[in-house]
Amino acid sequence: MTKTVSPEKGSLKTLARELNLSITTVSRALGGYSDVASATRERVVEAAARRHYVPNSAAKMLVTGRSGYIGLLLPLMNEPFSDPFLGDFIAGLGESLAARQHDLVINAVAPSQTEMQVLRRTVESGQVDGIVLTRIGENDERVEFLRSRRIPFVTHGRTLTSKESDNWIDTDGEQAFFAAAELLLSLGHQRIALMSIAEQMTFRHVRERGVSRALQGATNIDDVSLTLHYTQRFDQDQCRRLVRELLTQPQRPTAILALTDDIALIVLNEANAMGLSVPDDLSIIGFGNIPQAAVVPPGLSTFDQSTRQTAALIGHRIVDSIEGQLNIQQQLVQPFFVARGTHGPAPHKGCPA
Amino acid sequence: MTKTVSPEKGSLKTLARELNLSITTVSRALGGYSDVASATRERVVEAAARRHYVPNSAAKMLVTGRSGYIGLLLPLMNEPFSDPFLGDFIAGLGESLAARQHDLVINAVAPSQTEMQVLRRTVESGQVDGIVLTRIGENDERVEFLRSRRIPFVTHGRTLTSKESDNWIDTDGEQAFFAAAELLLSLGHQRIALMSIAEQMTFRHVRERGVSRALQGATNIDDVSLTLHYTQRFDQDQCRRLVRELLTQPQRPTAILALTDDIALIVLNEANAMGLSVPDDLSIIGFGNIPQAAVVPPGLSTFDQSTRQTAALIGHRIVDSIEGQLNIQQQLVQPFFVARGTHGPAPHKGCPA
DNA sequence: CTGAAAGCGCTTACAG
DNA sequence: CTGAAAGCGCTTACAG
Numbered sequence: 001m002t003k004t005v006s007p008e009k010g011s012l013k014t015l016a017r018e019l020n021l022s023i024t025t026v027s028r029a030l031g032g033y034s035d036v037a038s039a040t041r042e043r044v045v046e047a048a049a050r051r052h053y054v055p056n057s058a059a060k061m062l063v064t065g066r067s068g069y070i071g072l073l074l075p076l077m078n079e080p081f082s083d084p085f086l087g088d089f090i091a092g093l094g095e096s097l098a099a100r101q102h103d104l105v106i107n108a109v110a111p112s113q114t115e116m117q118v119l120r121r122t123v124e125s126g127q128v129d130g131i132v133l134t135r136i137g138e139n140d141e142r143v144e145f146l147r148s149r150r151i152p153f154v155t156h157g158r159t160l161t162s163k164e165s166d167n168w169i170d171t172d173g174e175q176a177f178f179a180a181a182e183l184l185l186s187l188g189h190q191r192i193a194l195m196s197i198a199e200q201m202t203f204r205h206v207r208e209r210g211v212s213r214a215l216q217g218a219t220n221i222d223d224v225s226l227t228l229h230y231t232q233r234f235d236q237d238q239c240r241r242l243v244r245e246l247l248t249q250p251q252r253p254t255a256i257l258a259l260t261d262d263i264a265l266i267v268l269n270e271a272n273a274m275g276l277s278v279p280d281d282l283s284i285i286g287f288g289n290i291p292q293a294a295v296v297p298p299g300l301s302t303f304d305q306s307t308r309q310t311a312a313l314i315g316h317r318i319v320d321s322i323e324g325q326l327n328i329q330q331q332l333v334q335p336f337f338v339a340r341g342t343h344g345p346a347p348h349k350g351c352p353a
Numbered sequence: 354m355t356k357t358v359s360p361e362k363g364s365l366k367t368l369a370r371e372l373n374l375s376i377t378t379v380s381r382a383l384g385g386y387s388d389v390a391s392a393t394r395e396r397v398v399e400a401a402a403r404r405h406y407v408p409n410s411a412a413k414m415l416v417t418g419r420s421g422y423i424g425l426l427l428p429l430m431n432e433p434f435s436d437p438f439l440g441d442f443i444a445g446l447g448e449s450l451a452a453r454q455h456d457l458v459i460n461a462v463a464p465s466q467t468e469m470q471v472l473r474r475t476v477e478s479g480q481v482d483g484i485v486l487t488r489i490g491e492n493d494e495r496v497e498f499l500r501s502r503r504i505p506f507v508t509h510g511r512t513l514t515s516k517e518s519d520n521w522i523d524t525d526g527e528q529a530f531f532a533a534a535e536l537l538l539s540l541g542h543q544r545i546a547l548m549s550i551a552e553q554m555t556f557r558h559v560r561e562r563g564v565s566r567a568l569q570g571a572t573n574i575d576d577v578s579l580t581l582h583y584t585q586r587f588d589q590d591q592c593r594r595l596v597r598e599l600l601t602q603p604q605r606p607t608a609i610l611a612l613t614d615d616i617a618l619i620v621l622n623e624a625n626a627m628g629l630s631v632p633d634d635l636s637i638i639g640f641g642n643i644p645q646a647a648v649v650p651p652g653l654s655t656f657d658q659s660t661r662q663t664a665a666l667i668g669h670r671i672v673d674s675i676e677g678q679l680n681i682q683q684q685l686v687q688p689f690f691v692a693r694g695t696h697g698p699a700p701h702k703g704c705p706a
Numbered sequence: 707c708t709g710a711a712a713g714c715g716c717t718t719a720c721a722g
Numbered sequence: 723c724t725g726a727a728a729g730c731g732c733t734t735a736c737a738g
Contacts, residue, residue, distance in 0.1 A: 010477060011715065022725045027717060037723060054477035058414035059715035062730045067411065069458070074447050082661065084644065086440030094427050094461030098471075103480075104459040105422070108447035118451075124363060124407035126731095127456075265648070291437065295618070296648040308435065364731065375709045380733060390707060412731035415714045479715095 010053045019047055030055070061126075070097055070318055071128035073119055073142070074108040075135045081234055084262075084290045085307045089156075092308035093132065096315030102129075116141060123151055130318040132156065136168075138200045152321040154314050158330075160202050165329065167321060169314050171305045172332040173203050173287070177210030177257065179337065180285045180303070184255045185214065188346035189283060190224050193246055193253040195263050197233040207259055207287070227253065231263070239263060243270040247282070254346045255283040261290040261302055268296065268342065279344035289338055298341025305335045363406045372400055383408070414479075423450055423671055424481035426472055426495070427461040428488045434587055437615075437643045438660045442509075445661035446485065449668030455482075469494060476504055483671040485509065489521075491553045505674040507667050511683070513555050518682065520674060522667050524658045525685040526556050526640070530563030530610065532690065533638045533656070537608045538567065541699035542636065543577050546599055546606040548616050550586040560612055560640070580606065584616070592616060596623040600635070607699045608636040614643040614655055621649065621695065632697035642691055651694025658688045 016026045021040070029036045029044035030053075036044075047053075061067045072093065077083055094104045107122050109115050119142055122128055129152070133142055136157035143166070146153045158168040184192055194211050197204050208228065215226050229246060231239040243266060246252065258264035264286030268278060276282050278298065286293065289304035310333050320326050369376045374393070382389045382397035383406075389397075400406075414420045425446065430436055447457045460475050462468050472495055475481055482505070486495055489510035496519070499506045511521040537545055547564050550557050564579065571577050582599060584592040596619060599605065611617035617639030621631060629635050631651065639646065642657035663686050673679050 013715075023716080024718090024726075025724055028724090031717080035723060040723080052473055052477055054474050056415075056715050057478040057480045058411050058420065059730090060717080061411035062409075062415055062715080062732085063717045065730080074444070076444060076448055079661070082441050082444060084440070086444065087437070087442075088435050088440075090443055090459060091427070091429060091435060091439065091461075094459045095429055095463065098461035098463035099465075104461070106443060106447045106457040106459060108444075108451035108457070110448065110451035112452075120405060121407050124405055125410040127410045291644045292648045295645045297650055308432070366731075376732080377710075377734090378708055381708090384733080388707060393707080409731050412714090413733080415716085415731080416733045418714080 010051055011056065012053075015044075015047060015051065015053055019043060065126070067127060067129055068102050069105045069128040070102050070130045070132060070315070071105045071107050071122050072132045073115060073122070073134075074106050076109055077234070084288070085305075088307040089134070089311045092311030093315045096312035097319065100316065100319040102315075102319055116145065119145060123149055129322050130154070132314055132318060136202055138202050138205060152318060154318045154321065156310070156314055158202055160205060162330075167317065167326070167329050169310060169317060169331045169333065170206075171203075171310065172334050173207040174210035174213075175332075176287060176303045176335045176337070177207040178214045179210075180257055181211045181214030182217075183337075183343070184257070184283060184285070184346075185218050185224065187255075187283070187344065189253075189255040190220075190346065191227075191251060191253040192225070192255045192257065193227045193229060194257045194259070195229050195231065195239070195243070195267060196259045197263075198230040199233050204259060211257060233260075236266060239266050240270055243267050244274070247271060247274055247276065253282070255285075255343070258284065258286045261286040261288040261293055261300065264300055264302065264342075265292060265296065268300065278342050281347055283343040283346070285343050287335070293338070293340070301340045301343040302338055303335040304338050306333060309333075363404055364409065365406075368397075368400060368404065368406055372396060418479070420480060420482055421455050422458045422481040423455050423483045423485060423668070424458045424460050424475050425485045426468060426475070426487075427459050429462055430587070437641070438658075441660040442487070442664045445664030446668045449665035450672065453669065453672040455668075455672055469498065472498060476502055482675050483507070485667055485671060489555055491555050491558060505671060507671045507674065509663070509667055511555055513558060515683075520670065520679070520682050522663060522670060522684045522686065523559075524556075524663065525687050526560040527563035527566075528685075529640060529656045529688045529690070530560040531567045532563075533610055534564045534567030535570075536690075536696065537610070537636060537638070537699075538571050538577065540608075540636070540697065542606075542608040543573075543699065544580075544604065544606040545578070545608045545610065546580045546582060547610045547612070548582050548584065548592070548596070548620060549612045550616075551583040552586050557612060564610060586613075589619060592619050593623055596620050597627070600624060600627055600629065606635070608638075608696070611637060611639045614639040614641040614646055614653065617653055617655065617695075618645060618649065621653065631695050634700055636696040636699075638696055640688070646691070646693070654693045654696045655691055656688040657691050659686060662686075 012023050012026055016023045026044050029041045030048060097104050105128055107118050109118050131146060131151060131153040134156040136155050136159055138160040140159050143159050155168045157170050196208060215224055218224050229242050231242050256267050258267055264284050267284050271278050271282050278284055286300050286302035289302045293300035293302050365376050365379055369379045379397050382394045383401060450457050458481055460471050462471050484499060484504060484506040487509040489508050489512055491513040493512050496512050508521045510523050549561060568577055568579050582595055584595050609620050611620055617637055620637050624631050624635050631637060639653050639655035642655045646653035646655050
């Protein structure tokens with residue numbers, strides 16, 4: 001009495017009826033369990049493939065407690081600005097998760113809500129098996145919240161007080177800025193400025209430390225000066241003003257390290273506007289290697305942070321964490337220097353050619 | 354006999370027990386139904402808020418048949434390349450969906466699978482309530498598949514054979530390239546080349562049509578020539594060779610329209626390498642307004658396609674479609690011209706200054 | 707206005 | 723090796 005089933009809903013029930021088997025058996029056959037007669041299994045697998053049967057994800061979630069989703073709390077930026085790394089980050093994360101049979105959920109924050117509300121809802125609703133967080137602050141309440149929950153999470157970046165048990169992957173900004181400062185010292189620069197940001201972000205702290213370390217290790221430490229300057233990250237006007245002030249000083253720096261490429265671009269632009277020649281009068285080194293860096297003359301020297309690969313590492317890490325196969329908890333990814341045209345030897349002082 | 358409940362799982366059951374109410378009533382109170390005593394409702398709402406109760410999403414999905422998810426089939430690009438618009442697209446889509454109480458699921462394609470397999474699984478598993486598709490081909494099997502299913506979908510772009518019932522939002526590339534060609538004609542250009550792509554994408558077709566239309570409407574139509582050239586979209590070397598050939602011709606074009614900014618950048622670069630001055634010897638107009646356009650000298654004239662806003666429109670559209678409040682089905686977004694330095698009057702022929 | 711029951715589509719012990 | 727039953731956590735008719 002095999003009825004011809006109309007091609008309605010592709011549920012287990014339909015499939016079981018078509019095959020004259022119980023739902024139980026069909027489910028087991030599809031799940032790859034060993035205790036199913038191979039003849040039965042083949043029939044089931046064949047029928048499932050033919051009908052493009054895919055288990056209902058909600059039902060599966062409900063019973064297994066696993067959603068197969070990883071949430072990314074989306075760090076939104078207000079309209080005129082956009083995150084130059086977001087596309088690569090999501091591409092890297094998405095493809096690594098797909099390779100591990102997981103999907104990525106983007107949890108954006110609507111105007112009416114806060115990031116914490118979104119995070120809370122995402123976690124409490126059991127929507128996701130794990131969470132990825134970016135843009136980590138020196139003290140980050142999101143991290144604290146996640147620590148207090150059972151849910152696995154990986155952060156891109158770390159807090160200043162980050163714990164042994166925290167699971168993070170970060171770009172080694174300290175090493176990069178250490179290297180950049182050493183490079184400038186070796187090129188004879190003695191007045192170096194670091195354009196940093198006012199926001200309480202860990203990466204700022206870490207990068208500043210790299211520069212300080214390099215300066216402290218300088219052989220001619222008494223002849224070398226470092227000044228730090230802080231601008232609101234997304235206030236270009238303020239940054240511009242700061243740079244202009246800095247470059248108008250009688251004893252202006254011969255090299256500026258910029259915390260990000262965005263800042264470096266502003267420095268370069270202002271320097272040009274003031275008639276300074278880069279790199280002859282002023283060296284500039286940025287960080288990030290945004291697309292503009294390669295085409296702006298004379299080519300912005302900066303560090304590439306391999307966003308896509310780093311995001312892929314994060315994807316694998318979070319799945320490892322969910323599956324309990326975690327070895328390492330913390331990992332620094334080395335950025336690499338992209339030497340282009342904005343850095344060079346310090347100008348000779350007092351004896352202009 | 355109100356027991357003190359341990360702060361274990363935040364399920365409806367726990368909440369109901371704490372309040373000495375039935376699960377049914379608690380659910381109804383939270384759902385905002387009218388037939389619940391207001392005193393009861395207040396108690397329930399208060400307790401739920403206090404305990405940060407969030408309904409289990411899988412259970413909700415299973416019973417309502419709605420997931421609250423919108424899927425974006427991620428158009429992955431192989432490693433050296435990356436989509437310059439992806440970040441903005443996802444930001445715009447994500448935030449508009451969040452405003453409408455939906456989340457975005459990124460369905461990436463793992464190396465071992467095809468886009469169609471991913472799409473099929475996503476749709477058949479009931480994972481999402483709607484789908485967003487980008488990079489639409491002239492004939493697109495993904496679109497055909499979705500048409501054959503009940504599921505709502507919106508495409509960014511359209512097929513060449515797109516139907517009345519299809520739901521798409523596209524940038525008006527025809528209008529933009531029409532305007533660009535008219536501009537070049539008005540500047541006296543008579544030999545114009547269009548660098549297009551070899552792939553069967555609708556946007557290519559549409560943009561070419563805009564140029565043709567403008568040329569056909571030229572008053573001095575007999576003096577004007579248009580040549581079309583095709584390069585593999587992601588083969589920069591091929592593109593470079595093509596441009597070089599084109600510009601070495603005795604009767605080389607005085608203006609090149611590039612289908613995308615990526616191509617425009619290559620054209621600009623090759624022109625510079627050959628000692629041609631842009632825009633004096635050659636005008637170039639691109640499309641897309643990628644970040645490089647603003648900083649590459651002398652500033653790439655191009656069209657901005659407002660990716661983020663367009664993606665936001667798509668977000669609202671797909672939710673409208675799910676909620677059945679759809680008015681319009683198709684919509685063209687007007688890109689706007691960003692006049693920078695790469696276009697200018699045609700060089701005088703035969704009488705060099 | 708409130709509660710007990712049924713059921714969404716699966717998976718996982720538990721019997722046979 | 724296969725099937726009937728229970729249950730994941732909700733919502734929605736159906737009674738009272």
